[in-house]
Amino acid sequence: MRNRFGSTTPISITTVLIRPATNADCDEILKIFREIVVAGDTYAFDPKMSREEALAYWFRADTHTYLAEKDGGVVGTYILRPNQSGPGSHVANAAFMVAPKAQASGVGRRMAEHCLSEARRMGFRAMQFNFVVSTNTRAIHLWKLLGFEIVGTLPGAFRHPEKGFVDVYVMFRSLLED
Numbered sequence: 001m002r003n004r005f006g007s008t009t010p011i012s013i014t015t016v017l018i019r020p021a022t023n024a025d026c027d028e029i030l031k032i033f034r035e036i037v038v039a040g041d042t043y044a045f046d047p048k049m050s051r052e053e054a055l056a057y058w059f060r061a062d063t064h065t066y067l068a069e070k071d072g073g074v075v076g077t078y079i080l081r082p083n084q085s086g087p088g089s090h091v092a093n094a095a096f097m098v099a100p101k102a103q104a105s106g107v108g109r110r111m112a113e114h115c116l117s118e119a120r121r122m123g124f125r126a127m128q129f130n131f132v133v134s135t136n137t138r139a140i141h142l143w144k145l146l147g148f149e150i151v152g153t154l155p156g157a158f159r160h161p162e163k164g165f166v167d168v169y170v171m172f173r174s175l176l177e178d
């Protein structure tokens, strides 16, 4: 039988599956978390933070934690939660981590689209990223593609391992319309 490209050669289409994370996923998530935090160029986390501290952050009580799987392996994780409590809780915050070996292959985009859809489903009215390092061009490209705008700049707020003190952006988008 011919496939949609007119060829009879079988085509392997790998899809990224996104699902809520469970306690059984902690080790896989921590592996990705550590690789990204140790690189030190995207998040302001202490690279020496303990397993307990990392899990407490990623699985905080008000947080929805998700996992991305591809070919049966864990390739990414993201969290979604209120950016503030009380009168600020209608604005969501999210954070994303794709395993270094799986980066730049569409996993981040897939997770971010899923996240926006989940945030809408939960009734959030907007989403805010509080700490986007200005040298993180891939993330900034992706967030702009998905409708986020830079609404503020924190001068020199991040100490990059190679570039020194660099700016940090606050990025925001409404979820009320597309």
Ligand SMILES: CC(C)(COP(=O)(O)OP(=O)(O)OC[C@H]1O[C@@H](n2cnc3c(N)ncnc32)[C@H](O)[C@@H]1OP(=O)(O)O)[C@@H](O)C(=O)NCCC(=O)NCCS
Residues within 6 Å of the ligand: 036, 042, 096, 097, 098, 099, 102, 103, 104, 105, 106, 107, 108, 109, 110, 129, 131, 132, 133, 136, 137, 138, 139, 141, 142, 145
């Ligand atoms: C940022 C991150 C989540 C993006 O996920 P990803 O799976 O690597 O990215 P994707 O493959 O979905 O690609 C995103 C887009 O960026 C583009 N891109 C890739 N590398 C790029 C680069 N160096 N500069 C600019 N754009 C780039 C891709 O082409 C794609 O755009 P397109 O759909 O228009 O082609 C991921 O790289 C990551 O976890 N990085 C480390 C942690 C991090 O930075 N988290 C976000 C903190 S704000």
